[in-house]
Amino acid sequence: MIGFGMRTVAALLALAAVTVDALFNPILPGFNPDPAFLRVGSDYFIATSTFEVFPGHPIYHSTNLVDWELVGHALNRPAQLSLLGTPGNGGLWAPGLRYHDGIFYLISTSRHVYTSELSLFPRSFYVTTDDIFSNNWSDPIYFDSLGYDPDLFWDDNGDVYSTWCGINDPIDKIYGIYQNTIDIATGDSLTPAQLIFSGTLPNNSSARPEGPKLYNFNGTYYLLIAEGGTGATHRATIQRGPSPSGPWENNPKNPLVYNGEDPSLAVQSTGHADILQAEDGSFWGTLLGTRPQGGNTNHAQLGRETFLYPVTWEDGWPIFNGGRPITEHLVDVLEDRPPVTDFELDFGDVEGEDLEGAWYFVRTPYKKFYSLTERKGYLRVKGNAYAIGDRDSAALVLRKQTAYNQTFETTLEFSPLSNTTEAGITIWRQDSMHDEIGISGDADGSGKRYIVTRKLEKNDQVGPWALTPANNTKATVDRVELETDDEPVKLRIVGSSTSYTFGYAEGEGEWVDVLSIDSALLSLFSDFKGTLFGMYNTGRGFPTLAPADFRYWKQYS
Structure with a gap:
């Protein structure tokens, strides 16, 4: 149970022990x-x-709410998370993060399919650790319920509540917030599931009440949810009541945040919030939002990002950001300190055998496909038969793009054996949204090398882009013969607010730009993620014996 009082935003920022x-x-x-x-x-x-x-x-961890660093991943072992064959936008959905009696709980849902034969929601689960900095979490413990966006809440009497988004009309796709009590040791249900709230919007398929977070503030229970889908109508609303299950009283000032009321705002799609109380008694919240570029909602390739705002109270109701829209600049602060978005790593400086930190792979790798020791000073990516865009696990190493105006650059040493052997760099968002520049060879194995660019576009003859298996797209492929067969080649992708430009430099030669694309090809809203840069090696349907050696990774603005 947490207390609160009435404070202005300015007073919060002036008095907070957490100095923001x-x-x-x-x-x-x-x-x-x-x-x-x-x-x-x-x-x-x-x-x-x-x-x-x-x-x-x-x-991510912080001690001041401003500077954040990655401390690990809750699901980092294949035994915890199998994503083999998982469709785009499946896998791990919105988490909950809670702490009770010395134990951290990460609560989640993993969606593996989108087919008519397997249309039910998956079972959610939680993993635990007593040391969140150890990067060592338990195997999953599963709930009995079917749904997504799960959260856990411990009541003062010891009851543990599981609250989630479920479906109560599968024909019309009507969703609601469900709840039951569970045995926290096993995940087993102790009480039947009950529908506790249907949201504040008209009860139809577009309302989508989801993302429930349950709190006890000063003896009153609060249910914070997201509504209106994940696009322009996304918002956060809150209810309060006398028990963890209601009945609920509607906040007369709902929604707490809804930037979609003004499409001209720089931040859009605001919602899916969570709040907490700092040590000094002040309150803060996080939520997701997007930053469309160039006045065009189709240019939001970085996807949904995390924003911070102060929370104040009036008449027992929370107020987000002083009742103002969420902005890129937090109100009432003295100066801006942008987050660090540049990243540079010489692979010769890496100690040990593994990449550590914010590195990602598409789906769970079958086995390790890279090495930092086979050729010291390089990241060696050993290709497999999968290509980028296959619904499987290509030999692809990724990091998130963290600024719209950001360049990704490396030097590659690669001797392709055929025209199916290819290695290079990519800007990737999902199977049906990615573009590459790489090096490939001749069909006859002559030793000649070519710069290859692949521009993926919608195949209008196949079906809706929004549903997007990779066969809903087609690639435009161009090849430029390199002058030498063995010189290192620099590759780069220059990102701007509305475009990407792909270029190369042979040896110590000048940069040559060979492809430019509209970033709208990588920012269609049906995708839930954001863009990532990547290094890859592929045999395009065949095993490959040609390793790709990358000298460094550089992202800079």
Whole structure:
């Protein structure tokens, strides 16, 4: 149980022991949706969604709410998370992050299919650890319920409540917030599931009440949810009541946040919120939002990012950000301190045999396909038969794009054996949204090398882009013969607010740009993620014996 009082935003910022006097939103730029927010002592934590990339659910840490660092991933072992064959936008959905009696709980759902034969929601689960900095979490413990966006709540009498989004009309796709009590040791249900809330919007398929978070503030229970889908009508609303199950009284000032009321705002799609109380008694919240570029909602390739805002109270109701829309600049702060978005790593400086930190793979790898020791000073990517865009696990190493104006660059040494052997770099968002520049060879194995660019576009003859298996797309492929057969080749992708430009430089030669694309090809809203840069090696349907050696990874603005 947590107390609260009435304070102005200015007073919060002036008095808070957590000094937030220099903040630029988003605090977690790039692909970081559905933030779950937690404080334990003087430590703050955020977990976000990862969908079909592995490892799952990054855990970020801060002591001042401004500077955040990645401390690990809750699902980092194949035994915890099998994503083999998982469709785009399946995998791990919105997490919950809670702490009770010395144990951290990461609560999640993994969606493996989207077919008429297997249309039920999956069973959600939770993993635990007593040391969140150890990067060592338990195997999953499963709930009995079917649904998504699960959360856990411990009542003062010891009851543990599981609350989730479920479906109560599968024909018309009417969703609601469900709840029961569970045995926290096993996940077993102790009481029947009950529908506790249907949201504040008209009860139809577009309402989508989801993302429930349950709190006890000063003896009153609050149910915070997301509504209106994940697009322009996304919002956060709250109810209060006398028990964890209601009945609920509607906040007369709902929605708490809804930037979609003004499409001209720089931040859009605001919702899926979580709140907490700092050590000094002030309240803060996180939520997701997007930053469309160039006045066009089709240019939001970074996807859904994590934003921070102060929470105040009036008449027992929370007020987000002083009742103002969420912005890139937090109100009433002294100056801006943008988050660090540049990243540079010389692979010769890496100690040990594994990439550690914010590195990702598409789905769970069958086996390790890279090495930092086979050729010291390089990241060696050993190709497999899968290509980028196959609904499987290609030999592809990824990091999130963290700024719209950001360049990704490396030097590649690669001797292709055929025209199916290819290695290079990519900008990737899902199976049906990615573009590459790489090096490939001749069909006759002559030793000649070519710069290859692949521009993926919608195949209008196959079906709706929004549903997107990779065969809903077609690739435009161009080849430029290189002058030498053995010189290192520099590759780069230059990102701007509305485009990407692909280029190469042979040896110490000048940069040559060979492809430019509209970023709208990578930012259709049906995708839940954001763009990631990547290094790959593929045999395009065949095993490949040609390793790809990358000298460094550089992302800079």
